[in-house]
Amino acid sequence: MNIPNILTLVRLLLIPLFIICFFSHNPGSLQISVAIFFAAGLTDVLDGYIARKYNLITKFGTAIDPLADKLMLLSVLFCLAFKLYIPLWVFLIIALKELSMIVFGIFLYNKNVVIPANIFGKIASLLFYIAILFDIYKPFVGKILIYIAVLSAVIAFVNYINVYITKKA
Numbered sequence: 001m002n003i004p005n006i007l008t009l010v011r012l013l014l015i016p017l018f019i020i021c022f023f024s025h026n027p028g029s030l031q032i033s034v035a036i037f038f039a040a041g042l043t044d045v046l047d048g049y050i051a052r053k054y055n056l057i058t059k060f061g062t063a064i065d066p067l068a069d070k071l072m073l074l075s076v077l078f079c080l081a082f083k084l085y086i087p088l089w090v091f092l093i094i095a096l097k098e099l100s101m102i103v104f105g106i107f108l109y110n111k112n113v114v115i116p117a118n119i120f121g122k123i124a125s126l127l128f129y130i131a132i133l134f135d136i137y138k139p140f141v142g143k144i145l146i147y148i149a150v151l152s153a154v155i156a157f158v159n160y161i162n163v164y165i166t167k168k169a
Contacts, residue, residue, distance in 0.1 A: 002056045007047035011068045014040045070098040120156035
């Protein structure tokens with residue numbers, strides 16, 4: 001188990017911590033939840049950087065890293081939709097997209113093919129981080145950014161489907 005994979009596992013462990021904190025009625029729990037979400041984003045950036053810089057890319061890491069990202073994003077979007085920060089349809093669209101990608105990913109993983117993250121998915125993830133931050137603190141701007149993030153996620157999904165069809169054939 002190398003450092004990038006450990007950072008990815010830490011990101012997975014931050015998911016229940018985020019959820020517990022988000023639904024806590026303690027003062028400042030929303031700000032702490034946002035900090036946990038951004039800490040998860042930082043582990044994502046760090047594990048990718050370290051893996052590439054020190055050639056520590058593994059098949060396990062290539063598969064589990066995007067899974068950790070998807071689970072974190074889905075958890076955050078579900079919590080935000082549950083408390084009505086965002087419309088439920090945003091969560092449902094992204095959940096459908098992410099679950100489809102997980103199923104495609106497992107299918108290809110079993111065929112010893114892994115589709116790594118690409119620029120479209122990274123842009124969509126970055127937009128979601130920015131949109132969620134704005135949605136909590138500047139809701140009007142946040143809503144617009146959420147819609148842009150959803151659109152970018154759909155574009156990323158179409159790109160992944162093209163890659164999936166190419167790899168499957």
